[in-house]
Amino acid sequence: MSWKQAVECFCRRELEPLAAEARRVAMSVFGDAVFLRGLIEYTNYCRVNCLYCGLRRSNVDINRYRLNREIILETVMKGFEFGLRTFVLQGGEDEGFPMAELAEICRGIGEITRGEAAITLSCGIRSRKEYRMLKEAGANRFLMRFETSDARLHRYLRGGLTLARRLGALEDLLAEGYQVGSGFMVGLPGERDETIIRNVELCAQLGVDMAGVGPFIPNPQTPLAHVPQEPLEKSLFATALVRIACPETHIPATTAAGTLAADGRERMIACGANVLMPNLTPENHKKDYLLYPGKVCLRETVLKGFDDLARRTGSVNRRISFDRADGIRAGVPYQVSK
Numbered sequence: 386m387s388w389k390q391a392v393e394c395f396c397r398r399e400l401e402p403l404a405a406e407a408r409r410v411a412m413s414v415f416g417d418a419v420f421l422r423g424l425i426e427y428t429n430y431c432r433v434n435c436l437y438c439g440l441r442r443s444n445v446d447i448n449r450y451r452l453n454r455e456i457i458l459e460t461v462m463k464g465f466e467f468g469l470r471t472f473v474l475q476g477g478e479d480e481g482f483p484m485a486e487l488a489e490i491c492r493g494i495g496e497i498t499r500g501e502a503a504i505t506l507s508c509g510i511r512s513r514k515e516y517r518m519l520k521e522a523g524a525n526r527f528l529m530r531f532e533t534s535d536a537r538l539h540r541y542l543r544g545g546l547t548l549a550r551r552l553g554a555l556e557d558l559l560a561e562g563y564q565v566g567s568g569f570m571v572g573l574p575g576e577r578d579e580t581i582i583r584n585v586e587l588c589a590q591l592g593v594d595m596a597g598v599g600p601f602i603p604n605p606q607t608p609l610a611h612v613p614q615e616p617l618e619k620s621l622f623a624t625a626l627v628r629i630a631c632p633e634t635h636i637p638a639t640t641a642a643g644t645l646a647a648d649g650r651e652r653m654i655a656c657g658a659n660v661l662m663p664n665l666t667p668e669n670h671k672k673d674y675l676l677y678p679g680k681v682c683l684r685e686t687v688l689k690g691f692d693d694l695a696r697r698t699g700s701v702n703r704r705i706s707f708d709r710a711d712g713i714r715a716g717v718p719y720q721v722s723k
C-alpha cells in the first residue's frame with residue numbers, strides 16, 4: 386500500500402485495510418516479537434507548564450517526588466533479574482535533579498548490568514553539552530515526543546516553547562549518536578486530520594528509532610480539563626500510519642491507549658505497534674506520576690503485570706521478547722533536513 390493510499394484510507398476512516406497492511410509490515414520486520422522496555426518514572430518535578438500535562442509547574446495538587454540513586458538502581462536490578470534489558474528513566478524537566486547525578490546513575494546502571502542493558506532517558510529539553518555528558522556516562526537512547534507538528538498549536542500547548550526548539554533538541558540528540566524516539570499525541574484540541582498526517586510524515590523525516598503515538602487524555606488538574614476525549618480509534622489510525630510510513634521504527638503500544646480501553650494496547654499491536662513498556666516505578670510513587678488520570682499501570686505490578694502483558698500479547702498472536710532490540714539503524718548518525 387502506498388503512502389497516498391494509506392492517507393486515503395485514513396481520510397475515509399477505513400481502519401481494517403490500514404491495520405492489515407500495518408500488521409503485514411510489522412510482521413515482515415519484527416516477526417511476531419513484542420519487545421519490553423521497563424519504565425521508571427524518576428521525578429515528577431517539572432519547570433515546564435504544558436497545558437495538557439498533570440506534572441506541569443502550576444499544578445499544586447500533586448505530591449512531588451524524586452527517586453534517589455539507590456532506589457533507581459535497586460529498581461533497575463529487580464527488572465534486570467526478571468530479564469528486562471532496556472530501562473527508560475522518565476521525568477519532568479526537574480531543575481533540582483542535577484544532570485551530573487543522572488550521569489552517575491547511568492554509570493551505576495552500566496556497572497550493575499555489566500553493560501548488557503540499554504539505558505534510555507526521557508527528561509525533556511537539555512543543552513547539547515548535557516546530552517553529551519549523559520551519553521558519555523552510558524545512556525544509549527532518548528525519548529522526546531515533538532507532541533504536535535503544528536507550530537502554532539505546539540507553542541500554545543507548551544507554555545510558549547516552540548516546535549523549532551523541540552526539533553533542535555532532537556537534532557542535537559541525533560547528532561550526539563543517541564537512538565532517538567519521538568512521536569505525538571492524538572486528539573489534542575485544535576488538531577485536524579492534516580495535523581495527524583503531518584505528524585506521521587515528521588516521524589519519517591526525522592528517521593526516529595522509536596515513534597510513540599498516544600491518545601491525549603484530558604487531565605482534570607490542567608487547563609485542558611474540559612476538552613472532549615477523542616475515541617481510541619484515532620490513535621489506532623495514527624499507529625497504523627506510522628508503521629506504514631516508518632516500517633523499521635519501534636512503536637510502543639502506549640499506556641495511555643490501555644487507559645482509554647481495556648484492550649487498547651492489544652489493539653495498538655494489531656495496528657503495527659511492537660513494544661510494551663511495563664511500569665517499574667515503586668508502588669508508593671506511581672500514583673503521583675499522573676500525566677493524565679486513570680493510568681492503567683496503577684493497577685499493575687511488574688510480575689503480576691507481566692503475566693497480564695504476556696496474555697494480551699498472545700491474544701493478538703504475538704510473543705514477548707526480552708531482546709534489548711536496538712534501533713535498526715542504531716549508530717548511523719542522521720542529519721535532519723530543515
Ligand code: SAH
Pocket residue numbers: 437438439475476477478507508509528529530532569570599600601602603604641676677
Ligand atoms: N518531560 C518529558 C517526559 C515526560 S512527559 C517530556 O515532556 O518529554 C511524557 C509524555 O507524556 C509527553 O511526551 C506527552 O506526550 C505525554 N502526556 C503528557 N500529558 C498527557 C495527557 N494528558 N494525555 C496523554 N499523554 C500525555
Ligand code: SF4
Pocket residue numbers: 431432433434435438439440441442476477478509
Ligand atoms: Fe513537564 Fe513533560 Fe509534562 Fe511538559 S509533558 S509539563 S515537559 S513533564
